[in-house]
Amino acid sequence: xxxxxxxxxxxxxxxxxxxxxxxxxxxxxxxxxxxxxxxxxxxxxxxxxxxxxxxxxxxxxxxxxxxxxxxxxxxxxxxxxxxxxxxxxxxxxxxxxxxxxxxxxxxxxxxxxxxxxxxxxxxxxxxxxxxxxxxxxxxxxxxxxxxxxxxxxxxxxxxxxxxxxxxxxxxxxxxxxxxxxxxxxxxxxxxxxxxxxxxxxxxxxxxxxxxxxxxxxxxxxxxxxxxxxxxxxxxxxxxxxxxxxxxxxxxxxxxxxxxxxxxxxxxxxxxxxxxxxxxxxxxxxxxxxxxxxxxxxxxxxxxxxxxxxxxxxxxxxxxxxxxxxxxxxxxxxxxxxxxxxxxxxxxxxxxxxxxxxxxxxxxxxxxxxxxxxxxxxxxxxxxxxxxxxxxxxxxxxxxxxxxxxxxxxxxxxxxxxxxxxxxxxxxxxxxxxxxxxxxxxxxxxxxxxxxxxxxxxxxxxxxxxxxxxxxxxxxxxxxxxxxxxxxxxxxxxxxxxxxxxxxxxxxxxxxxxxxxxxxxxxxxxxxxxxxxxxxxxxxxxxxxxxxxxxxxxxxxxxxxxxxxxxxxxxxxxxxxxxxxxxxxxxxxxxxxxxxxxxxxxxxxxxxxxxxxxxxxxxxxxxxxxxxxxxxxxxxxxxxxxxxxxxxxxxxxxxxx
Numbered sequence: 001x002x003x004x005x006x007x008x009x010x011x012x013x014x015x016x017x018x019x020x021x022x023x024x025x026x027x028x029x030x031x032x033x034x035x036x037x038x039x040x041x042x043x044x045x046x047x048x049x050x051x052x053x054x055x056x057x058x059x060x061x062x063x064x065x066x067x068x069x070x071x072x073x074x075x076x077x078x079x080x081x082x083x084x085x086x087x088x089x090x091x092x093x094x095x096x097x098x099x100x101x102x103x104x105x106x107x108x109x110x111x112x113x114x115x116x117x118x119x120x121x122x123x124x125x126x127x128x129x130x131x132x133x134x135x136x137x138x139x140x141x142x143x144x145x146x147x148x149x150x151x152x153x154x155x156x157x158x159x160x161x162x163x164x165x166x167x168x169x170x171x172x173x174x175x176x177x178x179x180x181x182x183x184x185x186x187x188x189x190x191x192x193x194x195x196x197x198x199x200x201x202x203x204x205x206x207x208x209x210x211x212x213x214x215x216x217x218x219x220x221x222x223x224x225x226x227x228x229x230x231x232x233x234x235x236x237x238x239x240x241x242x243x244x245x246x247x248x249x250x251x252x253x254x255x256x257x258x259x260x261x262x263x264x265x266x267x268x269x270x271x272x273x274x275x276x277x278x279x280x281x282x283x284x285x286x287x288x289x290x291x292x293x294x295x296x297x298x299x300x301x302x303x304x305x306x307x308x309x310x311x312x313x314x315x316x317x318x319x320x321x322x323x324x325x326x327x328x329x330x331x332x333x334x335x336x337x338x339x340x341x342x343x344x345x346x347x348x349x350x351x352x353x354x355x356x357x358x359x360x361x362x363x364x365x366x367x368x369x370x371x372x373x374x375x376x377x378x379x380x381x382x383x384x385x386x387x388x389x390x391x392x393x394x395x396x397x398x399x400x401x402x403x404x405x406x407x408x409x410x411x412x413x414x415x416x417x418x419x420x421x422x423x424x425x426x427x428x429x430x431x432x433x434x435x436x437x438x439x440x441x442x443x444x445x446x447x448x449x450x451x452x453x454x455x456x457x458x459x460x461x462x463x464x465x466x467x468x469x470x471x472x473x474x475x476x477x478x479x480x481x482x483x484x485x486x487x488x489x490x491x492x493x494x495x496x497x498x499x500x501x502x503x504x505x506x507x508x509x510x511x512x513x514x515x516x517x518x519x520x521x522x523x524x525x526x527x528x529x530x531x532x533x534x535x536x537x538x539x540x541x542x543x544x545x546x547x548x549x550x551x552x553x554x555x556x557x558x559x560x561x562x563x564x565x566x567x568x569x570x571x572x573x574x575x576x577x578x579x580x581x582x583x584x585x586x587x588x589x590x591x592x593x594x595x596x597x598x599x600x601x602x603x604x605x606x607x608x609x610x611x612x613x614x615x616x617x618x619x620x621x622x623x624x625x626x627x628x629x630x631x632x633x634x635x636x637x638x639x640x641x642x643x644x645x646x647x648x649x650x651x652x653x654x655x656x
Contacts, residue, residue: 009034009094012078012086016208018097019636020104020617021307022129023287024122027053030129031308032120034617035091036106037078038062039209041219042308045120046241047155048127050184053290053304053311054354056155059177059186060241061221063131064147064202065090065118067110069138074110076118082204082218099618101262102283103255107136114138116231121258125291128242130258132251135231142231146239148188149202149221152179156309161201161220168197168224173249174240175225184243191249192237193229214566269328270655277609281646284612284619285324288639289333292340300340301333306622306635314341314350314361314368315431316640319582322378323643327650331383338376338388342395345369348402349411366411366422366429369399370454374522377461380468389465396462400476403455414503417489418482419447420455421503430515432551432575436568442575446504449490453519453526456483460524480524487526490519497538498531512553514543514583520590529594536594539587546607547624547632548641549583551575554626561627563634570633577626578633584608585644589651602652608645620645 008014015035023029027049033039038061046060067074075088095109106118115136122129135142150166153159167178174189175197188195200223211217229237238251248254262283266272269282292302292312303324305316317337325334344351344361350368351361373396380389403420406412409429411422423445428435430451432442459480466473490498492508498516501509517539519525520532527535543549552559552575560573584604592601608620615621616636623634 009097010092012037012089012091015091015094015097016078016080017615018617019615020099020120021287021619021637022102022104022120022122023290023304023307024049024126024128025124025286025290026127027056027290027304027311028122028127029056029287029307030120030122032062034094034097034106035078036062036076037080037091038205038219039080039207040308041158041207041210041215042155043207044151044155045131046127046129046186047308048186048243049290050127050243052293052299053302054293058151058153058155059243060129060188061149061151063239064149064223065133066145066147067108067114067116068143068145069110069114070140074108076108076116080206080208082206084206099280101259102280102618103258103262104617114142116142119255121255123247123254123258124261126242126244126247128240128244128247130251130254131239131241132255133231133237135233135235138231138233144193144227144229144231144237146190146193146227146229147198147223148225148227148239148241150177150186150188150224151221152183158216158219159221160218161203161222164199166199166222166224168199170195170197171245174227176245177224185245186241186243187245187247188225188227189240189242189247189249190227190229190238192251193227193239195225195227197225198223212564213570265328268330271328274649274653275609277612278646278649280612280618281620281642282328284637284642285328285646287619287637288320288324288642289330300343301336302340303337303639305640306638308635308637310635311354313353314344315352315365315371317341318350318368318371318375320639320643321375322382323585323645323647323650324639326378326382327643327646329655331379331385334375334379335383335385335388338372338379338392341372342392345395345399347407348399349407363408364427364429365433366409366420366448366451367431367454369403370451370458372399373458373461374454377464377523380465386468390469393465393469393471396465400458400462400479404479413479414447417486418479419452419486419489419503421447422451432513432515434571434574436571441572444501444504444509446501446509448501448515449498450515450518452483452487452490453516453522456480456487456526457522457524459483484526487519490516491527491531496534498527498535511556512538512542513551514539514549514580514587517549517583517586517590520593521586525593532590533594536587536590540591544587544604545579545624545626545630547584547611547630548579548581548608549587550577550579550626552577552626559626562625562631563623564625574623579624579626579630581608581620581622581624581638581641582644585640585648588648592648592651598652601648605645605649608641
C-alpha cells in the first residue's frame with residue numbers, strides 16, 4: 001500500500017497535480033486528482049469503452065459530495081472555475097490519501113471528532129464504477145448529499161451547456177439516464193440512499209492541464225440528480241455508475257471482490273515479498289491489459305499504450321508484452337495477444353495504431369513487426385510453449401519474406417548489404433514518429449540503427465525457432481550472418497558510437513540518440529563487446545537521467561530541454577531531448593550485459609520506483625523534461641514505462 005503524507009493532501013498545487021487511475025480491463029477507466037479537482041478533459045468517474053477498447057465515452061463526470069454534521073455543511077469537492085476561483089475547497093479537509101490494494105482512498109477529517117473515508121474503483125470486465133463512503137468515526141450520524149454530474153461525449157472532446165439535454169427516469173434504487181435516441185442508456189444506483197432528479201448545468205469548469213497544453217480548457221457538466229443518505233460510525237454508502245441495468249449494488253461485497261482481485265494479481269506474479277512499489281506496478285500492469293473486440297463475436301487481448309488518451313499501438317504492445325504479462329506471471333495473456341496480432345498481419349506488417357473509432361488501423365511502422373519476434377521469443381523462453389511457436393511460425397516466415405522482397409513505405413532488405421531500409425518522403429515509421437502537418441520532425445529515412453538491430457535479432461530468433469521445430473534454418477542463418485557483417489557500417493569510429501541512420505537522403509546521420517542502445521540490449525547483438533561498452537558509456541554520459549534516456553544529446557543544436565507549450569511546440573520537442581521512461585529498460589539490460597553488475601544496474605531503477613508515488617500515483621508516466629527537475633509530462637500512465645521497469649526488475653530478481 002502506498003500512502004501520501006498530509007503535507008501533500010492540504011496543498012492544492014500538489015494534490016491537484018497527483019492523479020489516480022482505475023480501469024476495467026475493457027479500455028474503460030476513471031481518473032482524477034487527489035484534490036478531486038477536474039484538471040483534464042479525461043477526468044471522470046466513468047469513461048466507458050462501448051466497443052472494447054474503443055468508443056470511450058465520458059458518462060459520469062464527478063460527484064459533488066457534501067456532509068452535514070452538527071449544523072455545519074462540509075463540501076468535500078474542489079473545483080476551479082473559469083473566473084479563476086477555487087470553490088469549494090474540499091481539499092482542506094483531506095487528511096490522507098493512499099492506494100489501498102490499488103483502490104484510491106481518501107480520508108477526510110471534519111473537525112476533531114469526524115472522519116469519513118471515500119474509495120473509487122471499477123469492476124473488472126464491466127463499465128461500472130463504485131464510489132464508496134465509510135463513516136470511520138462520528139458522535140452522531142452524518143447526512144450525505146451527493147450531487148451526480150454527468151455527460152455523454154467522446155473522452156477527447158469537451159461539452160458546453162445545451163438546453164434540456166438528457167432524459168432521466170427513476171428506476172429501482174436510482175435513475176436511468178438517456179442522452180439521445182442514439183446513445184446507450186446508463187444508470188446511477190444506490191441501495192443506501194434515496195435519489196431525486198434535477199436538471200442543472202454546472203458551467204465553466206476550468207481544466208488547468210488542458211490550458212497548459214494549449215487546448216480548449218472550459219467545460220460544463222449536467223447535474224441530473226442528488227442522492228441523500230445517512231451514515232453512522234462503521235456504516236457505508238455506495239453510489240454505482242454503470243452501463244449495466246443490474247450491477248451488483250452491494251458496495252462492501254464489490255470492494256472485497258476488487259481487493260481479492262488485486263491480491264490475486266500479486267500472488268500470481270509471485271511477488272508477495274517484493275518491495276511495495278513493485279507490487280503496485282503489478283497492479284498498474286494489469287490496467288493496460290484489455291479485451292479487444294475482433295468482430296463476429298470474437299475477442300482477443302491487447303495492450304492500451306497509455307492513459308488517458310492512447311488506445312492500443314502495435315509497437316507499444318510488443319515492447320510492453322514481456323513486462324506486463326511474463327514478468328507478472330500471466331503468460332496465457334501474452335499468448336492471446338500474440339495470437340490476436342498474428343491475425344492482424346498484412347503484407348508482412350503489424351498495425352501501428354488503432355483509433356477510438358471504427359476506422360481501419362494504420363500500418364505506418366517498421367519496428368512494431370520486428371518487436372513481434374522479440375515478444376514471441378521472450379514468451380517461448382519463459383514458457384517453452386513450442387506449440388504456439390509452431391502455430392505462428394508460418395506468419396513469421398511470411399513477414400521475413402515480405403521484408404526481403406519489399407512491402408509498404410519502401411521497407412525492404414537492401415540486396416547490396418542485407419540491411420533493412422525503410423521510409424519515403426512524408427513517412428514516420430520508427431518510434432520517433434511525430435508528424436506535424438507535412439513536417440516529419442525526425443524522419444529517419446534510410447537504415448536506422450535500432451531497426452537493423454531488431455532485424456538481426458529477428459533473424460537470429462528465426463534460426464532458434466527453426467532449429468527447435470526441426471525446420472530448415474540455413475536461409476535465416478545466412479541472412480543473420482550477412483546482417484551482422486554489414487552492421488559494422490553503423491560504427492562511427494570518429495566519435496566512438498553508432499550512426500543513428502545510414503544511407504539516408506543526406507547520407508549517414510551521426511546524431512547521438514538512444515536508439516543504438518537496442519543494439520546492445522536485445523538478446524542477439526551485432527556489435528563487438530568493445531563497441532557494446534562504448535555505446536553504454538556514451539548513453540550513460542550524455543543521455544541518462546534519473547527517469548530514462550534523453551531522446552537527443554544536450555549538445556545537439558536541435559535539443560529542446562522542456563516539453564511544454566501548445567501542440568506544435570510539444571510535438572516538436574517530443575523526440576528532440578525529451579526523456580522517455582521506457583528506455584531505462586533497454587539501458588539497464590545493456591549495462592548489465594556489459595558490466596555484469598546487478599547491484600549497480602538495479603540502482604538505475606530507484607528514481608523510477610520512487611516516481612510510482614509521483615504524478616501518476618501507483619504507475620509510471622510517459623516522458624519527462626530533459627533537464628532538472630525532470631518534470632513529468634505526457635500520459636501519466638504509460639504501458640511500456642511500467643513494463644520495462646517490471647521486466648528488468650524480474651531480470652535482476654528471477655522467480656524462484
